[in-house]
Amino acid sequence: MPPRLRPTRLEHVVDGHALRARLSAAALDAIGDEVEQRKQALEILKAALFRGRMIAKERLENGAGGVETARLLSGVTDEVITALYDFTTVHMFRARNPTEGERLTLMAVGGYGRAVLSPYSDIDLLFLRPYKQTAHTESVIEFMLYALWDLGFKVGHASRTVEECIKLSREDFTIRTSILEARRLTGDEALADELKRRFRAEVVKGTGAEFVAAKLKERDDRHGRADASRYMVEPNVKEGKGALRDLHTLVWIAEYLHPVENPTEVFTLGYFDRREVAVFVRAFDFLHAVRAHLHFATGRPEERLTFDLQPEIARRMGYGDRADNPAVERFMRRYFLIAREVGALTRTFSAKLETEHLKAHPKGLSRFLPGRGGPKRKPLDVAGFHEEGGRLNIAGPEVFERDPVDLIRIFRIADQRDLDLHPDAFTAVTRNLGLITSKVRRDPQAAKAFLDILARGRRTYRTLTLMNESGVLGRFVPEFGRVVCQMQFNMYHSFTVDEHTLRAVGVIADIADGRLSEDHPLSVSIMPLIDDRESLFLAMLLHDTGKGGAGGQEKAGARAARSACERLGLDRGKIELIAWLVEHHLVMSDYAQKRDVTDPATVAAFAGIVENPERLRLLLVLTVADIRAVGPGVWNGWKGQLMRELYAATEAVFRGGRGSDPAASARRHQSSIAAEARTTLIAADPAAKGWAEAMEDAYFTAFGPEELSAHAALARRAQIQGGAAAETRIRPDRNAAEIVVAAKDRRGLFADLALVISGLGGNVVGARVFTSAQGQALDVFHVQDVTGSAIGCDNPRILRRLADALEAAGRGEPATFEPRKAPELGRAAAFAISPTVMLDNEASEDATVIEASGRDRPGLLEALARVLSDAGLSIISAHIDGYGERAVDAFYVQTQGGGKLADTRKANGLKNTLLEVLEAEEGQSARGRPRLERARASVAR
Incomplete structure (x- = not known):
């Protein structure tokens, strides 16, 4: 299509004359035997087609251009199809004295009509007739179509007269477009010319x-x-x-x-x-x-x-x-x-x-449409700018040459007046990007215009996207420009780095304007408390600029943020705040989703990083926007609840006073809540006294009064009905089903329950495990289905089946269902997942935190939990998260004596065994399974 690209020469690929000679020879060799003639012809054509495609493939792999390849493939197809047409009309259905009605033209339409063809694209053909179809033309068309199908082509075809083409083109724009691109391959040339002439005069004109x-x-x-x-x-x-x-x-x-x-x-x-x-x-x-x-x-x-x-x-x-x-x-x-x-x-x-072609009220590319007269120009109170046809335009490119800061101002004006950018203005912007030099980047007026757009814009996402599309954003903020169109090669992110970032900025703008109050009530309520919106928006814009940088994303991002903010002329305090937010933009997500937010040590550690309520507020909004902008379905009620719990617990620590120790403040807060909850539970349900006194403080901070009462009743029911009981309910606020199991504690209980949930199609997104001083376990799971919805939300029978199976597992009965098998890796196979295991004895006051990360698969949680059980460890809580193809499971565990795993040798053995599990695939070979079992046994010893 482009003018510099000439049609590829075909004589060394498919020699049309030689091809037709071979077809004629084959027809003469098998004269009188139509079946054999057709068979030999197809073999000859298949060979020519295969050779042509293989030459095109080889040239492509050796560096030939895409258009050259497409034209070569089209040329090869032309030769094969026209040779087939000649063979059909000369040797199979020859009309020695063709009548007017037997004239026939074969035309390529659609993409094939453009003479550019991809290797396995459909070919669209038009068999053009002057009048109604005759027996001869019907035979030719039928023979050719069957032959083309046997050659492996997927053929889109039509047989029409010129009159039918004109009529249908008026009614159907798809047909109109295909005829616009029609190209004669062979046959009656006058017929093709008539179609083209009439199409332009009777369809296109006007x-x-x-x-x-x-x-x-x-x-x-x-x-x-x-x-x-x-x-x-x-x-x-x-x-x-x-x-x-x-x-x-x-x-x-x-x-x-x-x-x-x-x-x-x-x-x-x-x-x-x-x-x-x-x-x-x-x-x-x-x-x-x-x-x-x-x-x-x-x-x-x-x-x-x-x-x-x-x-x-x-x-x-x-x-x-x-x-x-x-x-x-x-x-x-x-x-x-x-x-x-x-x-x-x-x-x-x-x-x-x-x-x-002008239109008074254009929208998008509809500005192409014709109208009566040109659009009116409305002068603005800004020199060099005017409104034209409902869009912002400039007097001419000299506007930017006179003052390059106008390359930034133009977007502020468009945003403030809610105007789209005129195409002439957009083109002028793209052609003058070289005017954005270091001097412009450090200009205070340019900085002010940019920050007005970013932090105080009317339609921030739209305006920033326009700046990015034009190249201005990356030119003015080079740190952002480094990640423009940068790919994030994983299944977690749905967009490029720059698009994800701009969407995240847009989410903050939506939260600030109250448009997401139902999804993010906490974020919306704290936005009015944030005085420094510029820092929040700048941190969001710059949060991923460290991707691929030296020292890791967070450190590199903080460096990039300092550089950008210094150039914008911000004061030192604001620069350091933005750099801190960029460096720590993943911290709240990690703590909320991978740690136990009811553990005082977790809250204290997070509070120690955040240091003050203002950072906490900023980090919450930043984290919410970051997660939400990752892609469709990533943000859900479960994540929202985790964020709210961490925020509330940390805010309570800060309310304890500046001079207080965060851990001590968190413990006092937890103890106070637990004491009050115990008293309330016993007063409401005297039969629950033994249960309440046997449960630890952490249990009472994790649930509300109604839940505590329901748990106590469930525990009593478990004792009555053979040692186990289960209840289920849908939690719309968490986008998950909550499944509570009460059972007598024993080794491997958590792993058995996890196996049941996985086997029946559930994905555990969070779990808490509590054990009373009387040896009764309460396991609380939050479960989704494979689509990311609450399991059983549209089918209560699934929840009933889950509850029955969990009660059986709680009693120690073997599973009676076929475990779910791992699906084919498919797209996930493209990613190399390096498994990691981390043991941390500092993150909790009374437990060891084990974080295991590797390729996600059904049954992974159960396999990891089984190893921990075999090692003689009790799981206090489990926190499950997924990042596309990668699963990250964190466990809080204690030894049988109730302490941390302090034995270095056992810790190393456990780590190696967990790595074995992460590396194993479900359905592994018989040779691999014993090795894993031996490793588990060594840990148990």
């Missing part, structure tokens, strides 16, 4: 507005299906935002408004300057190369660049590792930079079209 509107709606619907962001980390190369179809749309619109004989002539119409043509060529070629590699790698028309395919495509396209920058992340960053260029090209194209 219908530019409706065609543009239809294509824009089609584009919007497509983007909606493929997610509205062009920065999804598993993009669709064909249909996604910033992908091939967006480029096709540009050419369709230009070609429709200005019909040309050859699609490459679109580039001579004046819509694009030399630089923009180069951008189009680069993007079109790169995306076609990626698509061709995808097809060849999978052997099918795969359009989605999934995690499991990304490393292979990166390798095929010649990307290698560089220092801490893996090949796959380098390749994907290139992909997203191309997608961004496609977005900028779309805006530029719209600006060119608007000089000819």
